[in-house]
Amino acid sequence: MTFAARMTMFQQEASPMPDDTRETAVSLSGIGKTFGDTTALEPVTLDIKKGEFFSLLGPSGCGKTTLLRIIGGFEHPTSGALQIGGQSVIGRPPFERRTNMVFQHGALFPHLTVAQNIAFGLEMKKTPRDVITRKVGEALELVRLQDFGDRKIDQLSGGQRQRIAMARALVNDPEVLLLDEPLGALDLRLRLQMQDELRRLHKEIGGTFIFVTHDQGEAISMSDRIAVMSRGRIQQVGSPREVYERPVNRFVAEFMGHSNFYEGTVETKAADGLGDVNLHGRMFPCRIPPAFDVGSKVFVALRYERVEVQPLGDLCAGLEGTLIDEAYLGPTLQRTVDLGPLGKIIADSANNGREAPLGIGARVCVRWTVDSPTVLSAI
Ligand SMILES: Nc1ncnc2c1ncn2[C@@H]1O[C@H](COP(=O)(O)OP(=O)(O)OP(=O)(O)O)[C@@H](O)[C@H]1O
Ligand SMILES: [Mg+2]
CATH class of the missing domain: 3.40.50.300 (P-loop containing nucleotide triphosphate hydrolases)
Structure with missing residues (x-):
């Protein structure tokens, strides 16, 4: 990290x-x-x-x-x-x-x-x-x-x-x-x-x-x-x-704003609470709350505005995917990326007037900071 x-x-x-x-x-x-x-x-x-x-x-x-x-x-x-x-x-x-x-x-x-x-x-x-x-x-x-x-x-x-x-x-x-x-x-x-x-x-x-x-x-x-x-x-x-x-x-995560949700299992957890959640074989770095240990079934919520999408360069310190939708919402731009077995992820970014459309079908790199996902009980 x-x-x-x-x-x-x-x-x-x-x-x-x-x-x-x-x-x-x-x-x-x-x-x-x-x-x-x-x-x-x-x-x-x-x-x-x-x-x-x-x-x-x-x-x-x-x-x-x-x-x-x-x-x-x-x-x-x-x-x-x-x-x-x-x-x-x-x-x-x-x-x-x-x-x-x-x-x-x-x-x-x-x-x-x-x-x-x-x-x-x-x-x-x-x-x-x-x-x-x-x-x-x-x-x-x-x-x-x-x-x-x-x-x-x-x-x-x-x-x-x-x-x-x-x-x-x-x-x-x-x-x-x-x-x-x-x-x-x-x-x-x-x-x-x-x-x-x-x-x-x-x-x-x-x-x-x-x-x-x-x-x-x-x-x-x-x-x-x-x-x-x-x-x-x-x-x-x-x-x-x-x-x-x-x-x-x-409920609270869904009601307050917009989040992507994934179901997975805690794979690793260090003494400082940082660890990985295994989502269909892909590791999702997260902060794991005290209530969960390795093996716990969890939901991971990730807000749209915490997800960053960039054109895929030589190095992607995140997940690679394919852009399947790009929507113009006025103050925000909303992009939907297909991450393969993990499913879709939606990203909102502020419309700063300088970003050109990436184009549907573009290969992209999807990133977020490790503190962005919220790990919740799966029950
Ligand atoms: N006098 C009443 N008799 C029977 N059921 C009632 C009565 N008043 C409220 N309820 C029921 O209690 C529940 C809560 O109602 P309440 O009016 O407190 O909701 P609310 O959160 O204010 O909803 P809204 O946002 O639509 O105003 C609802 O299921 C409603 O149908
Ligand atoms: Mg009311």
Whole structure:
């Protein structure tokens, strides 16, 4: 293994440590939920820190909304304990919790004005009129819609409605803001703009945000930590870098980005964890996690963007193959190479505007650094 490859590996391990000294905002202990025969949520044990931007990420039906609704008090868990700000809230209704929720399908009152929508919760709590006026003004300023108080909801664009839904939650000064896919219905450009707005709001308010999304890129760019969920179960919790670089299982590896997958057996393993995985007779240099020994059956995941494809020269310090597809995807170029008995491998490279097509049928050299593959349990 080259010195450069080792250095890359050490740099990747030096990811920032989570700030564990912060107080816990939301503490879940064995929180689960079944609806009749359906298990919507397997028991979850998890602490979310004060001031954290925490995302629940997973495909449709994996239990994200169910978990958020349990935290907000809109759903009773079938099992477990739940504390918010150090106090048990099991059995407490939503309005007795220091949480506010922005719902997946933004439930604004269409017959009320923007200001009346935002004021609704405060009026329910019999807040004095002058305080309501001031707070509604502040909330509108936070979402940068200060001149929209008198508009009707149907006179707003989709993005403006989402911002009003956020203002309506923020006006109650929640310690924990629960956001259920608040950007789900927006087009890409507006979505990116609203992501910036949300990041700014989080900084300005300094509260705890629990954010639901099924968009990996969104979760990665917004969050301090992400819980990746599938089929009612949290598969992995970690910083965006941890879940992307070190997925703990095949689901997370597949869900976060795009990877090539191969099945093989650990052939060698040195004391420092470096070794080879035997894939159909070809040796794949990898970092072998402590859980695996020589003879272990494993999956090897290799991200598209970690694979380099070059025209085959005199020396190929990798695997030789034949280019079978070359796709132009705008910002990236995607190449598919046939590696013989090993199957295909896909490589993405940034489109720098200087690379000429290699041409289908070209003989190529396929390479990656030894720390790039992730070795996962085959079961
Ligand atoms: N009230 C309910 N009664 C019965 N089953 C339910 C109920 N609410 C949710 N479920 C089921 O629980 C599972 C999790 O649903 P949930 O709404 O939490 O998923 P989700 O991750 O938010 O999905 P989406 O991304 O589509 O919003 C699903 O299988 C769903 O059908
Ligand atoms: Mg949902």
